[in-house]
Structure formats: C-alpha cells, structure tokens
Amino acid sequence: MGSKISRVARAAAMAAAIGLAAACGGGGQPSAAPASGDPAKPVTLTFWSWVPDIQKAVDQFNASHPGVQVNLETITPGPDGGYAKMLAAVKAGNAPDVAQVGYDSLPSFLVNGALQDVTEYAQDDAAKFVGWQWQTGVFGGKVYAIPQASGPMGFYYRKDLFDKWGIAAPKTWDDFAAAAATIRKKDKNAYISTFAANQAPWLISLAQQAGQQWFSTEGDSWKVTIDNPDTRKMAAFWQKLLDDKVLKTEADLSNAWYKDLQTGGIVGWIGGSWGDAIIRGNAPETSGKWAVAPIPQWPDAPAFTSASWGGGSSSAILKGTKNPAAATEFAVWLNSDPQSVNTLLSAGYGWPSAKDTSKVTNLQKDDTVFPFYGGQNIWDVFQQSDAAVALDWRWPPVSDALYATLTDNAKAAVQGQGTLTDAFAKTQQAMVDQLKAKGLSVVTGG
C-alpha cells in the first residue's frame, strides 16, 4: 500500500508541475510556532465551512483552546461555488487557514496547488481516524487534509411493508433482485427503489462496492479502469432490473421521490448514513416503519464490502496559512474530539471519521433517530459499513467532469439509448480524454 501511495504522490506532484505550477509558488514560509499557542496572544484562524451548526463545535474549541481562536465563516457548499471561491482566495493570497473540502475534490485542489503539507504536525494523528478516511487526505505519504465524515452505505427499507409481504431484508444482490420482483407482484404501486441515474456519486459508490477501483496511478501515469469487470457486473445487474421494469427511474432527492417515500411508492433506498435525516424530515408520518439493513453483497466478495456515497468531507489546510500547526491542531480536534464529534453528529454532518466512537454519546443512544427506525440502533449498521470501505479507492483530479459525464451517460442508458454497461465504457473514454486534456499521461486497463 505504501508504494501505491507514493505513486499517487509522484503523479500528483507531476500534475502540479505540468498543470498550475505557478499557483504553488509564492507566499512566505509559514512560521513553526508551537501548536497550542500563547493564551495572552492567541493565534486567530479562519475556517470556511457549510455544515449547519458547526459553529457550536467551533465555540467548544475556542472555549477549550485559549491560545487559538477560530473564526467560522459560513460559505455556500463547494459544488455550488464554494470551491471556486476557495481557489480564488488561495490565488489571491487571502485563503482561510482551514476549509471544508470533499474527499472527491482534494485531488483537484492538490493539482491546483491549493493545499498545505502539514505532515510534520499531523503524522502522529493517523491512529485517531478510520483508515480509509485518513488516506483520502494523504498523497504520497504527505498529509494535506484531516478527514471529517463519510457517508457509508446501507439499505433503508419499509420494514412494516417488507414484513407484510413476507420479504426479508436482502443480504445479497440476488436477494435484492428477487425482492424487487416480489414487491411488484404484491403491490402494483410500489417499487423497491429508484434507479437514480441523476446521482453520479451514488452510481460511483455502487461501483466502488462491486470491487475494482476506477482510478489509480502507475509510474507517472494515471490509470483509468472505469470499464472493469466488477463495474460491468454491477451495471449488468441494474440493467436487468431496469429491463424487467422492477425499478422506478425517477431522480432521487427530488420532489417526486420525497412524495414516494411518504406514500409507499418507493419502499427502499440504498443510501448514505446521513440519509436518515432526509427520510425523517421528508416523510415524518412514516415514523417507526423504517429499518436499515447492511448493503447487499456480491457473491464473490472476499469479505463484507461497502462503499461511501461520494466519499466524504474533510477539513483541508489551505496553502497560504501562516499557522499550519494551529490549523492542523484545530482540524484534528474538530474531527476527533468526542465532544465535537457528538455536536457535529447531531448537526447531521455524516459518519464520523474518528476511529474511537465509544465516547460519542449520540452514537450509543439517539432519541430522535432510533424511534423513527422502530427502535433499531441504525448506527451499528453504518459503523460496520464504514469499516468495510476499500482503502485504495482514489478520486481523480477531475471529479466534476466525472460526475457530469457519468450522469449524462447513465440517463441516456435509462432512456433506452444503449445499456448501462455502455454508459460506463463511454465514461471511461471521456475521463481518459479529460485527463489527457489536463496534460496528464494516462494508461487504461480493464
């Protein structure tokens, strides 16, 4: 694994050199002041995030760290313009010290020279975090970001209806297909789930769970393997369900989808851990009727395997910070201190990256969440799921293009233009072209 990461590093370094080397230069050397700071002359940090209620966690940090004071500024989420704002701020030399950056966007930030290497301050902190989440902020053995939260997948389903129809929660994808067909026979208005061709991160997580990764580095080249046997197997599976007309094809997280959650038009969802709030908030009258099962498994999987919806989100230390030590200390505290994790968890930020959650009280007992799911401790399912996410999954420096292309191709396939297998093959070609257009060397494989 170590050699794999160093290869990623070389590729990233090369990418930076070919791409936007100019953006990396400049700026004074950050001072190596001691992290905890001097309470009399506190270090002031700026932190950009869009997580609701993260202010509470920041307040807790400020209260317990008189030497470092963090000023939170709430910005619009990265994909809605927040990332453009961050990159502009880095270029202008007035970036915040710490910023919310999705795992899928860290590589493009790195290529843009927007991340600060904080290895010397963070190297002892790896053990505090779930392995695969920590690795998303590490490139070539160098630490650039502290993981915050992920969205491990599980299967939300209407337990009351499954029980009524005599269907057990699917353990394998074959069970899932059988359940999908049975549900169509039991109730002509009900579907097991929608096939969300609009949702690239969801499609990607299904591929991630199927096994082989999509992006890696080989020597100085990016290796693109979207069109691989595992992904083809997954695509063929969903294509058959679509051909059998046992799935809805409406967009998820859409008005129609929310309505179907309320009325029982859709009785299941392969969703991320943060999806509990979406179901609770949009279909409050179905309280007590839901349950969560582990994500269905492929028969050839060597062990229980899961995936994370769109990766997750990190606290990245941005280039230009004058206090990398304090910034790292804050980012590590924010995402690993039990009190902070507890606060963030109740704000619905996702699944914690912190490894030891035994002191996170909201994970042991949650009086708003558990009753909605018939008293089930649904966090057990997601804990197991997060621990079963592959370590070696890597995001490309062109995630935006990947999402757009994959969505277009998957939508076309659902509308009958070609198959899902074609959609992934076409996406593979488009990504190869994208990376080449960025001046990166690319090899393909299958």
Added chain:
Amino acid sequence: MVSVEAGGGRAGRRDRAGGAGGATTGPAHRVQPATVVVLALLFAAAVYFLLPVVWVLVAATKSTADLFGTFGLWSPRPQLGANLGRLFGTGDGLFGRWVLNSFLYAGLGALAATLLSAAAGYAMAKYPFRGREALFNLVLAGVLVPSTVLALPTYLIFSQAGLTGSFWSVLLPSVVSPFGVYLARIHAHAAIPDALLESARLDGAGEYRIFFRIGLKIMSPALVTIFLFQFIGVWNNYFLPLVMLSDQRLYPVTLGLALWNSQTFRDPAFFELTVTGAAVSALLLVLTMASLQRFWRAGLTAGSVKG
C-alpha cells in the same frame, strides 16, 4: 427566476388591459376570430408565467412534508404564520438582514450606476473629443461581457486592495453599467438639442449646471430604465457576492436562500424556510418594480413629448 416572475406580473397586467380594450370595441364590431386566437394565446402566456408564482406562494404556506406530499396548487394545512415566524426568526433574523442587504446593494448600486452612466453618456454624446468613438466602442464591448466572467478578476483586484469580504466589495462593482452608458449616450444624442445647450451657455450657465439642470431632466426616461435594469441586475447577481463575501450577515437574499437550500440535504426543515423566503423576496421585488414602473411610464411619455 425573480426577474421572470416580475416579468410575469407585467405580462398579466398587460393581458388584462388588452382584454378591457377588446371589450370596449366589442359592441361596435363582431369579434374577429384572430382576436380570439390572440387573446387565448395571451391568456395561455399569462398562465404560463403566473403558475410558478402561484406555486411558490402556495408552497410558502406548507410544511416540508406537505410540500412534497400534496398537490402543488393547494395547501390542505396552511401554516403561513408559522413559516413566516421561522423565516424571520432563524439565525437572529438573518433573513431580514439579507433582504435589507439586497435592497442596499441593488438600490444604492443602481442609483450610483444611473448617475455615472448619465454623466458618461451625456459627455460622450455632447462633447466631441479625441478617441470618443473608440471609447464608446470599448463600452459597447463591455456590454457583451457577462458580469459572471468578471467576478473572479474583480475578486483578485479587490483582494489586493484589501476590500474582499466587505460591503463595498459587492457595492462598488455594481455602480458600473456599460449598458447604462450606452443607453444614456443614445438618449442624450437623440433627445437633447445642441441649440438648447448653446443657449444655456449664452445665458451664462456652467457645464455642471447645464448637465444637472437640463441634461438630467431631459434624460430622465432613459435614467429610470437604466435604474430598473441595474436594480434587477444587481439583485439577481449571484456569483459576485458568492466570491466576495464570507460573512453571512452581509449576504444578499439570493445567496442566503441558496445557502439554506443547500442545507436541506442535511436538515429537510430548511425546505420550508427556502420556499417561504423565495416567496417573500419575490413579492418584495414585484412590489418594488410595480411602484417604480409608474415612474417609468410617466417618464416615457414625458420623453416622447419633449423629445
């Protein structure tokens, strides 16, 4: 989206006026089939433009669950009061601040842009100087550059001046309107007779006095148009404040609602807030436009008589 709704309001009003006109001529003539077709088309257009407005107004009275679970144009359990209370109560009255900010950015920005455009357009129309046409062509080129494209370069310049994140970082770029300069020059050229300026000079009036007392008065219809265009432009500008501002309390309402909308992913209760906020801000903009429109029509008539 907001400007479309305002446009829908105008279309609706014109449609009613057209209908009334048809009724007065009706008794004298037989109704022509063409009239019926035109009226039907206008009616269809009015419905097309007004439906989203009606939807957002109805949706503003719903809970998040009803928003998706019930028919779009009917609210079975209206709770407008509760929604409004939450809208103005969330985050210490953040929404009220956003609306106020929008009015300040759009109002002050449009006012300053109108004055600057009038002065520049007047000068270009009435004072011959070397490079005048080149300058005017440059301004015309500026009309073609979308403001979104300029947001990032503007940010970098403002950052060097240490102004990013401040109220001024959104206001200052809003006081420039190439389209306004263009319109002001065309209007000044056509509407202000050179003879009038000559006689004012002969009477001993200075150039500033002539501009403020005579030029501005004659140009007033064009100025109202410039003001309205700039007001809508600044109100709807999303990317500039997005890049410039980091303090929520300085956000305009467009950016604020976008922020809330993005939080529905974590907390679906924000749907209510976003939809109610969109309804309130659209209504406010329609009211503003409706009251400013009187000026506009009066101004246009005044211009056509004097010009």
